[in-house]
Amino acid sequence: MSMKEWAKKEVELACKHENPDRKEGEFDYGCACYESALKAFNSLCDDEHSGFSIKMTQAILNRLIDMQPLTPIEDTDDTWNKCPRIEDGPEIYQCKRTPSLFKYAYDDGTVKYHDNDLSYCVDINNPDVTYSSGLVSKIVEEMYPITMPYMPGKPTKVYCEDFLVDKKNGGFDTVGVFYALKTENGEQQKIEINRFFRAPEGNEKPDWVEISKEEYYERKEKRIHANN
Structure with a gap:
């Protein structure tokens, strides 16, 4: 099983746990968050990251999500x-x-x-x-x-x-x-x-x-x- 297949299965299980009665096409906030995370994960996989580089990318993404700069601020x-x-x-x-x-x-x-x-x-x-x-x-x-x-x-x-x-x-x-x-x-x-x-x-x-x-x-x- 590939990483993408594994992640897809995990998200499906998580969504089922989040909303067991969810109908196909029905919007659910929690499931939407899981599915959005899956899109980001698949994008990283498509870029062929190694274990080390994917951790570096994760750290960068976390700073962007927290609206923190990626390089030091200079007084200019x-x-x-x-x-x-x-x-x-x-x-x-x-x-x-x-x-x-x-x-x-x-x-x-x-x-x-x-x-x-x-x-x-x-x-x-x-x-x-x-x-x-x-x-x-x-x-x-x-x-x-x-x-x-x-x-x-x-x-x-x-x-x-x-x-x-x-x-x-x-x-x-x-x-x-x-x-x-x-x-x-x-x-x-x-x-x-x-x-x-x-x-x-x-x-x-x-x-x-x-x-x-x-x-x-x-x-x-x-x-x-x-x-x-």
Whole structure:
């Protein structure tokens, strides 16, 4: 049995499992995805890939599907689209090749980069819950500042916890940032962070205030539970 015949049989079995009562010619979303994958597989077979080259092609295809560039991004004029400037703020540019990447050019000549997809948060108490956080994004970019040339990769997963101590602060006012899982060269590394923050109080600047681990757990003892 050839690879194409084997793949066709597997897709037929998968479609039957997906929708046992599917009638000939009837559209089914799940089956359509299987059949689309079969078309891509057959195309690779027709190109006579070896085991090594088909894996290389798979890696390229995965990056295209994830809308990630195939070569490093360079800081050249044709890489950016200029965004409207906020009063008294830096010049802001958005990357044409990776729309999540932004460049900030300050009047003193400083240039910084920010990628919205560089990291995301995972609730350490419920790993199925993920979300974004400006505070955590800033911490990750301090640890791993973006430089040029830049090759985006898998986002870093940062395991966090938040809770509320004072009702006047809304949904939460205390944040723990415990550790990150970062993928490099196909291997995942665990990086300890262990930084803790509270909402500003009184006349403090409207920004998160870093606190000690001891203060964090003291606040946690006073936290307001959802059913309170």
